[in-house]
Amino acid sequence: MVKSAEGFRMERLENLAASLGEDPASLASLSLDRADYIALANLLWDRFRYSDAERVLVRACETHRDFAEARRLYDRIRADRATLFQLDAKPCSERRIHLDTLSRGPIKKPGLVDLQIRGWVRRTEEEACLVVQEAGRPSRVVPLKLNRPDVVAHFRKQGCEDQQTACGFVFKADITRGLTIALRTGGHDEPLLELAAVKLQQVLVGKDDWLFLCEDTNKSEDLFTGRNPVTRQDATGWAEFVQEAAKAVDGAGAKFCMMISPSKEDVFPELHPSAPASVSLLETVKSAMVLAGTQADGPPGAGVVCPVARLRTTRANYIKTDTHWSDRGAWVCVQDILERFGLDLPEGFSPKFRNVEVVGDLGSKMHPPHSSVKKDWVRQGQSVSVVFDNKLNASGHIQIYENGASLRPERILLFGGSSSEAVAKVMADIFARVVRINSPAIMPVMDVVRAERPDIVICQTSARFLKLPAKVVESASGSALAKLTEDQMPDDWDLPSPSPAGPLDGTARRIGGRLGRALRGVRHYDR
Structure with a gap:
């Protein structure tokens, strides 16, 4: 043929x-x-x-x-x-079957393809096994060979002495299109359970059709409304991080800056369909960070950048159908950094933006997909080049920009999450060298700071991540960089041999007592 x-x-x-x-x-x-x-x-x-x-x-x-x-x-x-999914189990029999898997939280779509399913079944028969049927695939037998004395004890308390100890099971399955579990005894299959993955909505539609994130792993809606309230630990955890990071960076001969990217509901709460909390997680943590950065014994130059008021001047600083700020919003943040460090730009410098239609990470969750206009940074001239990019789409992504005709001579090292990508894009037009590392939970990595020798180190986090403080580490082996291959790392980084990973200690860890006493004056949090 x-x-x-x-x-x-x-x-x-x-x-x-x-x-x-x-x-x-x-x-x-x-x-x-x-x-x-x-x-x-x-x-x-x-x-x-x-x-x-x-x-x-x-x-x-x-x-x-x-x-x-x-x-x-x-x-x-x-x-x-x-996209997040919740498992939904529909019993098909009066026989008891329990899945430990159901107790876990929402699961991202890639996790459905090879999901580990563990549990136990009410079994009195000597000879029995499970039959698992994944949609579109042949059925297969799963043995009941895991001993579960806890299950036996449970049924004995109910007066049932016939529960078999070997009643537990564990197997992996693709539940993207669902599966059924049956018990096979004496040549007969008894259907026990239908398991399906139910897609969570994850999008709220607000005023003027602005889209907002919900049902995510960070519980963004609960953070905004106060259903997940601010705690003392939220404030002190990030305040201690700022002092620790600033001290470590100062010891390496660089200046430090903490950048918080506000969620668009923090900047435009009137667009969100729910009322905001009376006590803001963002403002509470920011206040604690600012206080930590102004401690008398702290290093000079430590600061916190979170320009909510400036970002609020126009909705164009965010994207209607995306969780991130636009390049224009990133430029607002860069302006704040320039002012904080007293860095001037040539008179008459004026950034340019173009309108680009995007679907966005929220618009793509709608059916049909929604799109909106994003303010996209227009590169100034041809002097910027990407000299390194390992092109990872996850933690460990490294980008290095160099500018042969930069407006400023400084070298920038930027650690952060996805919102830092637009910041690096803008900074590349201004500074001589900009290195961006996607590592929002572990930052800064001091081996990299010493290898790169930047003038300014910026650590970026997003408002919805403020429930979990970042950690400072000495060695790359304690960060997302540990998983990278040799060709995924810049050649000019001569990093020391791996040492035991872990947060810094010593003086940086002893600052907590003084800081804790100072933070008692911050009344933004709930006890």
Whole structure:
């Protein structure tokens, strides 16, 4: 049978998908037309190869200018990867079956493909096993071989002496389209349970159709409304982090700055469908950080940047269908940093932005997808180059920009999460060198600070992460960088051999007592 042109095309794309799995570096030389980039990304997405699909689309946007379709697909894939599901179990029998898996919180979509399911069943028969049926796949037998004396004790308290000890099970399954569990005894299969993954909504529609995050792992809506209230630990944890990080960075000869990216509901609470809490997590933690940064024995130059009032001047600082600020919002934050450190720009400097239509990580969760306009930074001249990018789509992503005609001579080292990406993009037009590391929970990594020798170290976090303080570490082995291969790290970083990972100690850990006493004057938190 003669293959059609479309058949040859799909075979070629299949081979490309296979080669990307075997040699990820081959993506750098990939050059396709627009339709093939989209088809290849969709092929990888269908196979739950999210990172590969995203990397293909990044390459597509590098190859083809103003590739709007690739940007929209990238947003949809990123959102699909982050989609949360709750497990729903429907009993099919009076026989008792218990799944420990149901006690865990929401599960991201990639986790449904190979989910570990553990539990026990009411079993009195000598010979018995489970039969698991995943949608679209042949059924398979799972043995009941895990001893559960706790289950036996439970039934004995109820007067049942016939429970078999070997009643526990554990197996992995793809529950993307659901599965059923049956008990096989004496050649008869008794259906016990239907298990399904129910997609959580994760989006709230506010005033003027602005979209807001909900049902996420950080419980953003509860943080905003106060259902998850502010505590003393929230304030002291981040305040101690600021003092510890500032002291460590000062010891390395650099200046330190803490940056908080407010959620758009913190900046525009009137757009959110719910009323805000009377006590703000963001304002409480920021106040504690500011107090920590002005302690008499602290290093000079430590500061906190969180320009809520400036961001509130226009809605264009955020994206209607996304959780992040726009490049314009990032520029507002960069202005605050420049002022904090007394860094002037040439007279007449005026940033330029263009309107770009985006779906966004919230708009892609809607059916049909919603889009909006994003204020996108327009690069000033041709002097900025990306000299290193390991192209990871997770913690450990490293980008290095160099500017041959920079407006400022300083070198910037920026640790943070996804919101720091727009900040680095803006800073690259201003400073001589900007290094961005995606590591929002572990920062700064002092080995990297010493290797990079920056003038300013910035640690960025987002308001919805303020329930969990970041940690300072000495060695890269205690951070997201530990998982990177040699070619995923810059050649000019001569990092020391790995040492035991862990937070700094000594003087940095002894500051807590003085800080704790000072923070008793901050009354923003609930006891």
